[in-house]
Amino acid sequence: MIDLYYWPTANGLKLGILVEELGLEHRLVPVNIRAGEQHAPAFRAISADGRIPAIVDHTVGLSLFESGAILNYLAGQQQRLLPPAGSVAYLQVQQWLFWQVGQVAPYLSQLQVFREKAPEPIPFALELLQGQAARIYGVLEQALTGQPYIAGDYSIADIALFPWIQPARQGIDLAQYPAIAAWRERIKARPAVSTAYERARALAPTEQSLVVE
Structure with missing residues (x-):
């Protein structure tokens, strides 16, 4: 059982x-991060950084935080959505997973904060971060051109990237990125993805990340 x-x-x-x-x-x-529940000592005992997501795998007595580490752990344990360790395909999945963690999340999350939460517009920050968003979308568009998924086959790299590509929130015209648009439709059509979003909406229907244009 996984918590x-x-x-x-x-x-x-x-x-x-x-x-x-x-x-x-x-x-x-x-863990309602809008109410500060991530700071509770019981949660900090599981997630040292006080951030979601985190898991407890009761079958082996393991707690783990950081989304990339958890994706690798669960997919590797099940030997699905992740090629065999050490293979070229595995390394390709890892490069895109690390790119999502190191480039996509930091820049796009900051862009969303400055677009949605800043008391007043800060032109320098918006211009800088909008440029980084365009760069990220350009990299992703090129990588997806000619193949259905980011590393060829559907993998944890696609799962990591999909929730972050929110063009309306990020001031991006998706019509300029047809390969990304097609990729998003393929993933949206997956039953497991639909179920995940349905469960999420039942929990927190107003979360902006749940809007999938």
Whole structure:
């Protein structure tokens, strides 16, 4: 049994999708980050950084935080959605997973904060971050041109990226990125993805990450 400590932000949705794709027996444990529940000592004992998502795998007595580490752990354990360790295909999945963690999440999350929460517009920050968003979308568009998924076959790299690509929130015209648009439609059509988003909406219907244009 897996306990998934979770809130349906983009980072939380990665794991919501994965447990549905893998068909894992699991329990969603809501951690309402809007109410500060991530700072509770009991949660900090599981997630040292006080951030969702985190898991407890009761079958082996393991607690784990950081979404990329959890994606690798669960997919590797089940030997699905992740090629064999050490293979070229595995390394390709890892490069895109690390890119999502190191480039996509930091820049796009900051862009969303400055677009949605700044008391007044800060032109320098908006121009800088909008440029980074355009760069990220350009990299993703090129990588998806000519293949259905980011590393060839559907994998945890796609699962990590999908919830972060929110063009309306990020000021992006998706018509300029046809390969990304087609990729998003393929993923949206997956039953496990639909189920993950339905469960998330039942928990926190107003979360902006749940709007999939």
